[in-house]
Amino acid sequence: MKTRDKILLSSLELFNERGERNITTNHIAAHLAISPGNLYYHFRNKSDIIYEIFQEYEKLVDYYLDIPEDRLLTLDDLTFYLESVFDGLWSYRFFHRDLEYLLDSDTRLRQDYREFTNRCLAAINRIFGKLAEAGIIEPQPEDLRSAMSLNVWLVITNWMAFLKTAHASDEPASLTLTELKQGIYQVLTLELPYLTPDYREQVLALREKYRPTLPENPEQNGESSRAETGVSVGIG
Amino acid sequence: MKTRDKILLSSLELFNERGERNITTNHIAAHLAISPGNLYYHFRNKSDIIYEIFQEYEKLVDYYLDIPEDRLLTLDDLTFYLESVFDGLWSYRFFHRDLEYLLDSDTRLRQDYREFTNRCLAAINRIFGKLAEAGIIEPQPEDLRSAMSLNVWLVITNWMAFLKTAHASDEPASLTLTELKQGIYQVLTLELPYLTPDYREQVLALREKYRPTLPENPEQNGESSRAETGVSVGIG
DNA sequence: GACTGCCTAGAGTATATACTCTAATAATAG
């Protein structure tokens, strides 16, 4: 693999694990056992590395959220969209953590991210439209649909931060893809009241698959072997 | 005013305006025209300053979210809770921006914030319960209520980040309390499907007050005199 | 007026961070 690509890969890995703020260019170089000079031969600065990683992220999500125009959506499609979005979020999870700072330090990124957000919102909106066409949810006025789409976006993009910050204090960094995907439960909760009777049961069953596991059940996750301390999502 | 309090006040102000990451202890001292030594006489380190500010925040929100047990809730109560929460968010807005980093660097804070989150979720949950008692929303099973409360929390705590990151590129930092409170529109959107017929119209009217103003109307905000570039909340 | 306790100034420091510079080594083309 080319050094350039190795830098991108390692950066992403380190950023995800320890946060962009805690990872310096020297760390990245050291991790790859290359010299700082070498790193700076390939990238003008840290911002450029982050920007390229963002572009990969963007490409991935855009690819996943390509909504077909020529056919009705199925529940499988919905599942795929939800799973994919959370997969993307997971793979580039460092990005949302320091989002505001990153956008403040790079105007290209700010501009691109803004457009990215709008594309995502538009995609969610279109999904709602097509779910209505398919008779899965009741059709809603455009007004409400936009507001709902935005709420879906807010829940999706904040779910990870919630998990990380609501975690018990002993294991600050631990988070698994399985836990992350419990966000799907939350997203489907948003859609519950709008389901048609025909599909209600099916969606409820789907939602049930992502129900957060309780703290008493730490074995359940498939990603990391670290001991997990569950999150009290249901409140006492 | 005592130097110690001035430090807390200035820190909060600077953190809010430019982000905790961009503000050093030397900046704070310089801003107050005191020496670094003086600052460090009053606080052992930067974390301690942040921790005390958080405790103020906590106290404020706990005060606002004290739900009365002895009477039914009214729509005015609901409005008060929503307005207060967003006021608090505004006053301590730096906090959520770098939340994950802050919690990673201070275990006291992590622990306290976790409990704070749980108290907030419990309060939201209780509000839902009391809104049902008051006949404003339909009663829901505890399961659903918890999931809804969590969604409300996710929307509230992510709304500001959304505004800041979805803003057009020209004015990175601009954000007003008025815009922030448009998050109330989003929160009420979550509750729409659960309203009782008796209250539906009233809540719709309340929600309407917070409807996001369009980009074409930049005059509308009451907070800052900066030129604002609106956010395309409705998607084209 | 000296003693004490609180507060403050300001120079200073160890470490980190993003990044540069030069020289050398591989790779490739003619």
Added chain:
DNA sequence: CTATTATTAGAGTATATACTCTAGGCAGTC
């Protein structure tokens, strides 16, 4: 083989950052 280009090492640097240390001022008090 030679000339050129692409890549790499590694020492080095300017700046920032969080924080320390010493000396001294100021208010009250006996």
